Structure formats: structure tokens, C-alpha cells
Amino acid sequence: MKNTRLALVSTLAAGALALTACGGGSGATADGESHEISWLLSRPADGSVITVVNQLADEYAKDHPGFKLNLITTPDRPSYLQKYETLATADQLPELFDTDATPFTKKLIGQKKLVDVEDMLKDLGLYDKYRPQALDYQRFDDGSLYMMPFEFEMEFFFYNKALFKKAGVEVPKTLDDFAALCGPLRKAGAIPIALDGQDGWPLERYVAYQPFRLGGPDYLNDLKKGDATFSDEPGAKSAEWLSDLGKNECFAEGFSSQGYTDARDQFTTGKAAIYQIGTWELPSIASTALPAGVKDNIDYFTLPTTADSVTQADDYTVVSGIGTGISSKKYDDVVKDFLKFLLERYPAELAKTGHLTPVADVAPVIPDDATPLYAKALGEVDNLGDEIAFPWDTQLDPSTNTLLQQQLTLLVQGEDSPEEFTDRMDEALSENAPKFFD
The missing domain is CATH 3.40.190.10 (Periplasmic binding protein-like II)
Incomplete structure (x- = not known):
């Protein structure tokens, strides 16, 4: 069992290194220089969240030659957790990765492997825009916040x-x-x-x-x-x-x-x-x-x-979905700039799909084929305890x-x-x- 696990660590770590090498490493890049950011996903690749993120990443890349967002999708939850924990143990987590407020993630925070999301959002001037319940859903028991919410549902x-x-x-x-x-x-x-x-x-x-x-x-x-x-x-x-x-x-x-x-x-x-x-x-x-x-x-x-x-x-x-952690090791100027662009634009684009967003001041666009129930149900967001x-x-x-x-x-x-x-x-x-x- 020990040898099998070591082999798995080596295989996944090698894959992560290959992704990093393909992206040209971290740090600010000159126009045209390749810079790939990877996101380890545990959510449907064809869902609204990733569809919107992909759209915005393509838009960002038009003004930032050489930029690319690489999505590593593992929708099967047990398989995803094995991959996530193995890469984390090998210190090969990509720039972004889906995770919950678990004891394992808490250990990574103790090892200073995750960006403090509350500090990051305040630094980007975005913290006060978020619904308190969306952020609270991602917090640890001690109130600390190390995961970004990309959803908000009742x-x-x-x-x-x-x-x-x-x-x-x-x-x-x-x-x-x-x-x-x-x-x-x-x-x-x-x-x-x-x-x-x-x-x-x-x-x-x-x-x-x-x-x-x-x-x-x-x-x-x-x-x-x-x-x-x-x-x-x-x-x-x-x-x-x-x-x-x-x-x-x-x-x-x-x-x-x-x-x-x-x-x-x-x-x-x-x-x-x-x-x-x-x-x-x-x-x-x-x-x-x-x-x-x-x-x-x-x-x-x-x-x-x-x-x-x-x-x-x-x-x-109320749920704000699985959270997204940010690797402190790879949080450079390019990652920061992309996240600023993404988080500023994402709520309005998600709202166009008929969904509530983690940000409070963006109203969802009700689909043309919706019954009155659609708007009535989403309106409960203003009455939450x-x-x-x-x-x-x-x-x-x-x-x-x-x-x-x-x-x-x-x-x-x-x-x-x-x-x-x-x-x-x-x-x-x-x-x-x-x-x-x-």
C-alpha cells in the first residue's frame, strides 16, 4: 500500500509539474510570453460556473497574449479528493483548486499553502460586495476565510x-x-x-x-x-x-x-x-x-x-458551493491580476444565466420562459436570516x-x-x- 501511494504521488506530481512547465512558470510576463494558470476542479465542466469562467478567461487572454486558463476536471468526488490531497502532500497544487473547510485543508493553511481570501478580497477592494452568507458558508469554525465562493443558492x-x-x-x-x-x-x-x-x-x-x-x-x-x-x-x-x-x-x-x-x-x-x-x-x-x-x-x-x-x-x-483555494506559492502578479479581472466581471456574467451570485448588488436575469415562481423564489434572498x-x-x-x-x-x-x-x-x-x- 505504501509503495502504491508513493507511485501515485509521483505520477500526479509529475503531471502537475508538466502543467507548470507548459505554462511557462509563475510571475509577471511580457506580451506574448506563455503563462498558464491551472484550476483543479471538482464541479461539472459544462455547468454555469465554469462556462462563465471560461468565457471570461478567453476575454482576458485577448488583452494578455500568452495567457491561458487550464481546467483540470475530476467530477467524481472521491477521485478528486484523492488527486487533491496527493498533489497537496507533494507540494504541487496548481494556482487554483476546489476544496472545502476540512481538517485537511486546515493543515495546509497551517503550512501557509493557501492565500487568505478575506485579506485578498479586501486588497482587491471587493470584500464588502459579497453576501455575508456566501462568505460564511466557506469559513472555518474559527471564522477564517480561505476559499472563494462562486455560487449562491437557497x-x-x-x-x-x-x-x-x-x-x-x-x-x-x-x-x-x-x-x-x-x-x-x-x-x-x-x-x-x-x-x-x-x-x-x-x-x-x-x-x-x-x-x-x-x-x-x-x-x-x-x-x-x-x-x-x-x-x-x-x-x-x-x-x-x-x-x-x-x-x-x-x-x-x-x-x-x-x-x-x-x-x-x-x-x-x-x-x-x-x-x-x-x-x-x-x-x-x-x-x-x-x-x-x-x-x-x-x-x-x-x-x-x-x-x-x-x-x-x-x-x-443556503449554500455557496464548493470553495476555491488559491495557492500562496503561485499567487504572483499574473494570478492576482487575472483574479481581479475575473471576480469583478464574474457576478454580472453569472447573473445573465438566471442565477443568484455571491455578490449582493447584482440582480439575476430572469429567463424569458420562466413562470412568476422564478423571480418570487429568488426574491427570498432579501429575507434571509x-x-x-x-x-x-x-x-x-x-x-x-x-x-x-x-x-x-x-x-x-x-x-x-x-x-x-x-x-x-x-x-x-x-x-x-x-x-x-x-
């Missing part, structure tokens, strides 16, 4: 008003009202909640809700380090709640084998009554191309509270998180009791968290 529960009316149910006022909706919706012929069960993270969103309302962000911060347990009141309440959702058949039969498009299609064709997803799906949910009986009946509600909520109704899940319900898959150690996604399916399917679920998760947490957050 997550809602979209629902079909016609199916609710047919079933005689109303929007849940609290989280505890959810389970009671499912029986009437099923009797009315609807799937109560559309869910992508294959990918793990959509169901993991649900496990975060009760704890966020009952314990606020502090519970998750303590839980991930092993200073709290799944058996504590917020976690135990969540397990009971999810078990109740399963007993009341809230999700589609066979949900664990359904993918992302399956869940979305169930909702957009009028088969499912509720679909929890982010504003990135508005082009599909708020489109005039939807069936006539669906497009005019879609609305949304935000994360319901609970009787004992410590967070407010306007506090819920101060607390963020962080997705658990971005916070827990990888081993505990993998088990959690597996155990959640068993819990909802009734194969595990809430007590069995919390016991198994606490055992895994006690073993994994101290090693990861050491």
Missing part, C-alpha cells in the same frame, strides 16, 4: 398546490406536521415527497432539519468533532422524525434506487406533491414548458420551525458520513429503529471523529 420545499388541495392538506406549520401530510396525499393518488435516494445527500438534508431547529449550528459543530452525540436530544428527535416519515410512506416506494432526474421528473410531471431542492433547479421547476396542470400550481415553503426552535423561520439552508443550516455531508468526517447515508435509508425503510440508528452512528462517530479532527 433551498426550499417546492410543492404542488393542486395536489395539496385535492388531498385536503395545508403547508406544514412545523416540522412535526410533515408526517401527517403523507397519508392524505397518498390517498389522493400522489407521491408525498419526491426523493433522490441513490446519491445519499438529498435524504441527508432531512436529518439536519430537526437538529438545526432544536440545537442551532452549535449542535453540528459539536457533533462532527465527537463533542456531542446522535443520541442527544436534537439527533434523537431527528431519528424519530425520519422514522415517522418512513412509517407514513412519505417517500416513493423504492426511493433508494431512484436518481436525481427520477425525483425531479416525479415532481415536474405532477406525480409528487413535495420536492426539496435548491434554486439551481428553478429552470426545471419554474418553466413555462411544464405541463399546463403543473406549471401554474407550483409554489414553495421554507424550512418549517419546531415548537422549541432556537433558530428563526428565515434561517435555513443570519444562521445557516449547513448540509451535514460537508461537515462530518468522510467515514461517518458514508455510514450515515447508508443508515438513513435503513431507518426510513423501517429496517432499523431510531435507537439502533443512533447507537450505530454514535459508535462510528466515536471511532472516526477524533482521528479526522485531531
